[in-house]
Amino acid sequence: xxxxxxxxxxxxxxxxxxxxxxxxxxxxxxxxxxxxxxxxxxxxxxxxxxxxxxxxxxxxxxxxxxxxxxxxxxxxxxxxxxxxxxxxxxxxxxxx
Amino acid sequence: xxxxxxxxxxxxxxxxxxxxxxxxxxxxxxxxxxxxxxxxxxxxxxxxxxxxxxxxxxxxxxxxxxxxxxxxxxxxxxxxxxxxxxxxxxxxxxxxxxxxxxxxxxxxxxxxxxxxxxxxxxxxxxxxxxxxxxxxxxxxxxxxxxxxxxxxxxxxxxxxxxxxxxxxxxxxxxxxxxxxxxxxxxxxxxxxxxxxxxxxxxxxxxxxxxxxxxxxxxxxxxxxxxxxxxxxxxxxxxxxxxxxxxxxxxxxxxxxxxxxxxxxxxxxxxxxxxxxxxxxxxxxxxxxxxxxxxxxxxxxxxxxxxxxxxxxxxxxxxxxxxxxxxxxxxxxxxxxxxxxxxxxxxxxxxxxxxxxxxxxxxxxxxxxxxxxxxxxxxxxxxxxxxxxxxxxxxxxxxxxxxxxxxxxxxxxxxxxxxxxxxxxxxxxxxxxxxxxxxxxxxxxxxxxxxxxxxxxxxxxxxxxxxxxxxxxxxxxxxxxxxxxxxxxxxxxxxxxxxxxxxxxxxxxxxxxxxxxxxxxxxxxxxxxxxxxxxxxxxxxxxxxxxxxxxxxxxxxxxx
Numbered sequence: 289x290x291x292x293x294x295x296x297x298x299x300x301x302x303x304x305x306x307x308x309x310x311x312x313x314x315x316x317x318x319x320x321x322x323x324x325x326x327x328x329x330x331x332x333x334x335x336x337x338x339x340x341x342x343x344x345x346x347x348x349x350x351x352x353x354x355x356x357x358x359x360x361x362x363x364x365x366x367x368x369x370x371x372x373x374x375x376x377x378x379x380x381x382x383x384x
Numbered sequence: 385x386x387x388x389x390x391x392x393x394x395x396x397x398x399x400x401x402x403x404x405x406x407x408x409x410x411x412x413x414x415x416x417x418x419x420x421x422x423x424x425x426x427x428x429x430x431x432x433x434x435x436x437x438x439x440x441x442x443x444x445x446x447x448x449x450x451x452x453x454x455x456x457x458x459x460x461x462x463x464x465x466x467x468x469x470x471x472x473x474x475x476x477x478x479x480x481x482x483x484x485x486x487x488x489x490x491x492x493x494x495x496x497x498x499x500x501x502x503x504x505x506x507x508x509x510x511x512x513x514x515x516x517x518x519x520x521x522x523x524x525x526x527x528x529x530x531x532x533x534x535x536x537x538x539x540x541x542x543x544x545x546x547x548x549x550x551x552x553x554x555x556x557x558x559x560x561x562x563x564x565x566x567x568x569x570x571x572x573x574x575x576x577x578x579x580x581x582x583x584x585x586x587x588x589x590x591x592x593x594x595x596x597x598x599x600x601x602x603x604x605x606x607x608x609x610x611x612x613x614x615x616x617x618x619x620x621x622x623x624x625x626x627x628x629x630x631x632x633x634x635x636x637x638x639x640x641x642x643x644x645x646x647x648x649x650x651x652x653x654x655x656x657x658x659x660x661x662x663x664x665x666x667x668x669x670x671x672x673x674x675x676x677x678x679x680x681x682x683x684x685x686x687x688x689x690x691x692x693x694x695x696x697x698x699x700x701x702x703x704x705x706x707x708x709x710x711x712x713x714x715x716x717x718x719x720x721x722x723x724x725x726x727x728x729x730x731x732x733x734x735x736x737x738x739x740x741x742x743x744x745x746x747x748x749x750x751x752x753x754x755x756x757x758x759x760x761x762x763x764x765x766x767x768x769x770x771x772x773x774x775x776x777x778x779x780x781x782x783x784x785x786x787x788x789x790x791x792x793x794x795x796x797x798x799x800x801x802x803x804x805x806x807x808x809x810x811x812x813x814x815x816x817x818x819x820x821x822x823x824x825x826x827x828x829x830x831x832x833x834x835x836x837x838x839x840x841x842x843x844x845x846x847x848x849x850x851x852x853x854x855x856x857x858x859x860x861x862x863x864x865x866x867x868x869x870x871x872x873x874x875x876x877x878x879x880x881x882x883x884x885x886x887x888x889x890x891x892x893x894x895x896x897x898x899x900x901x902x903x904x905x906x907x908x909x910x911x912x913x914x915x916x917x918x919x920x921x922x923x924x925x926x927x928x929x930x931x932x933x934x935x936x937x938x939x940x941x942x943x
Contacts, residue, residue: 303417305439305571309578312410316403316582316732323399323728331726336594341728344586 306359314352320345394541394722400731407579407735411560411742414571418564425775428565429754430497430661435567437667437922439574441674444480444658445682446573449580450744451533454686454737459713460623461683461690462700465605465614466942467623468690469683470636475645477680477935480672481928483650483659490825491656492668494898498660498751499653500759506824506899507835514836516759518813518843519653520752524785527748528792534741535793541718541734550793553738557746558786561753562779566661569750573658576739577678583736584685587717590724591692601688604695609704614691618943624867639867643874647814651821654751669924676931680938686717693720745789753781815870816842819877828900832891834884842877846870 324342332339422428460468496502500519504512535549544552560568595601606612610622619629624639626632649655649672659671693716694704700719703709711719721733757778766773820839824830849869852858858865896903920926 303421305414305574308410308414308417308571309575312406312575313578313582315406319399319403320728320732323726327726335590335724335726335729338590338593340586340590341726344582344729344732348582 304359304363306355310352310355310359313348313355317345317348317352321349393543394718394730394734395727396542396731396734397727400727400734403728403731404735404738407739408556410575411556411572414575415560415563415568418560418568418571421567422565422775425757425771425778426497427567428775428778429758430657431565431567431570433661434663435570435661435667437662437670437674439570440658440662440667440671442577442678443570443573444655444671444675445679446577446580446743447654447658447747448476448744449577449682449740450747451530451537451741452744454580454740455533455714455717457683457686458690458693458717461687462694462704462713462716463610464620464623465610465691466617466687467614467620468687469617469938469942470620470623470640471645472680472683473617473935473939474636474641476649477676477931478641479645479649480676480679481931482646483656484669484671484673484676484924485928487650487821487825488659488669488672489665490899490901490904492660492662492665493904496660497758498755499651499656500755502821502899503835504759504763506896507820508832511820511832511835511839512759512763514839515817516755520755520760522813523654523748523752523755524788525792527745527752527785527789529796530741530745530748531789532793532796534738534745537718537737537741541737546797550790553742553745554786554790557742557749558783561746561750562782565778566657566750566754569746570658570661572746573743576743579732579739580736581685583733583739584689586729587721587725587733588685588689588692591689591696591720594724595692595696601692601695605691608695608701616943617939635867639871643815643818643870644866647816647818647870647874651814651817653755654747657751657754666922666924670922670927673924673927673931676928677934680931680935689720690716693717696720697723749782749785749789752785753778756781756785813843813846815846815873816877819874820881823878823881824900826901827885828893828896828903829885829890830881831885831888833888834881837884838877838881841880842873845876846873849873 320341322345324339324345327339327341331341421432424432426432457468457471460471491499491502494502494505496505498516500512500516503515531550531553534553535546538544538549538553539546560572564571592598592601595604602615605614608614613622619632620636621627621629621632624632624635626635655672659668662668662671690713693700694713695701697711697716697719699709699711700713700716703711703713717737721730725733757774761777761781762769762774766777816839819842820835823838824835846869849858849865849872853865853869858868893903898904
């Protein structure tokens with residue numbers, strides 16, 4: 289809303305949510321993995337003998353890496369003329 | 385349960401708080417990022433109709449994955465066992481597929497901006513007003529209930545006073561929705577989805593290990609009160625409240641599956657709005673269909689933990705056996721988290737729960753502001769202003785909605801039962817709405833008068849059945865009363881609509897193009913494959929077929 293003229297409609301939704309999700313999950317994965325490595329055996333016993341922080345953390349790191357890979361392989365492409373055409377169509381569509 | 389020193393208090397440490405704080409930093413960051421993409425009211429209310437299908441698909445189920453869903457379904461799991469899966473496999477998924485395959489072409493193809501607006505185009509102003517007002521009122525009340533539940537959980541888990549939690553949660557939700565509109569809500573819903581899974585999946589794995597695998601669970605649950613019936617989904621007598629097996633199956637398939645779930649998933653604007661935000665017809669149709677795939681596996685991380693809690697947690701096992709003690713079924717998930725998760729994972733689990741509760745409230749508010757701005761203010765109160773005015777209005781309506789929700793939360797804290805009733809009542813509203821929509825979409829003879837008369841009489845019937853069952857005139861335990869209420873509302877709506885249609889003058893055919901099946905050219909009903917829509921795995925009907933086949937397999941395996 290701030291820069292209405294310099295931001296054309298095609299930008300709507302053009303930041304990549306996949307990278308944001310990957311970033312959060314990666315930080316979580318890192319914290320949990322470290323917690324898992326220095327885990328107190330008593331804590332591990334609480335979780336039925338699984339070092340859930342360690343394994344959960346590693347799984348999250350893998351997940352984050354896959355998401356970044358996906359974002360790299362299939363980057364967001366918003367065809368400009370397409371969005372412009374649709375914006376024009378929106379304007380002329382009757383409200384009632 | 386409201387005590388400051390609750391049995392449920394979790395031993396959160398600094399590291400857990402760090403994990404929670406990180407999440408909220410990301411939530412607000414997404415609100416800020418989404419703000420840069422908002423330049424007009426369509427961006428704000430419908431994300432500029434630009435989102436890819438996997439994003440809207442995940443948001444579609446995340447919007448529903450609120451407090452009531454997570455706590456309620458794990459509670460049902462603890463109480464009834466496997467029959468709870470019907471809410472997903474008979475209820476939600478078939479309805480979502482129906483929405484994507486049959487109804488979405490009319491919603492998206494007619495370019496309406498909300499479900500009430502479809503009502504306006506098809507049936508005119510009276511039906512539109514009835515629908516818009518009842519929807520807006522329901523949303524803001526439910527937002528208040530979600531807010532109150534969230535605050536209750538924060539109070540119990542972390543010991544914050546209720547009013548502090550209410551205001552903090554409201555301010556966080558408000559800031560990202562007013563900044564980024566629906567995009568912020570949807571992107572956060574996608575993030576919430578992954579955080580919820582990251583929180584509940586480890587809990588399920590640890591729990592399964594503890595209980596001795598699937599065999600251990602079967603053995604222990606079969607030995608617990610309720611017996612071996614709890615391990616198979618059908619016929620689910622305890623859930624439906626019917627003692628006859630055949631009636632129970634009919635009740636579940638028609639009451640829960642057809643009327644209640646189709647009503648909820650296909651006409652509820654909270655859900656449909658997510659699909660309307662997608663980038664083209666193909667993506668809009670795929671939204672609920674893509675959502676159905678994760679949806680069918682959610683029972684495994686929600687219902688199964690509930691069942692495990694009922695056999696693993698001594699307090700809950702005792703409650704199930706004698707109905708005594710400090711805890712009840714609603715605490716199932718919290719108790720399991722308390723007993724199984726070490727610090728770190730514990731913080732993530734709390735984050736997942738908070739995320740889920742905020743998702744529900746944010747979804748209510750983001751659809752509330754759209755309906756109030758577009759359907760009530762722009763249509764009836766302040767017409768023909770520049771678009772910028774409605775964008776600003778939308779932001780202020782969100783603020784107003786939040787303030788009302790805080791008020792509703794305060795009421796809910798005093799009258800917990802009242803809020804239960806209200807919620808049940810609103811679930812009845814969807815059944816007549818579905819009847820009116822489905823008749824209106826497929827029968828061009830249906831008139832405008834029939835639209836609102838049918839809606840009003842159907843809703844009245846639902847309310848009547850509700851009052852009768854509450855006052856004990858109709859006696860059905862379990863979910864039976866809501867199945868009957870919704871079913872009666874559906875039938876009355878159809879019958880009244882047909883009779884009134886016969887006596888009144890229908891709209892001209894030209895006015896109904898794009899709104900009624902027989903008057904909409906096939907090209908307008910089906911998607912033109914645009915750039916990025918090719919490949920067999922992007923064909924809506926085929927995807928829906930795969931989803932349906934998987935549901936049938938799941939029903940057989942766990943039946």
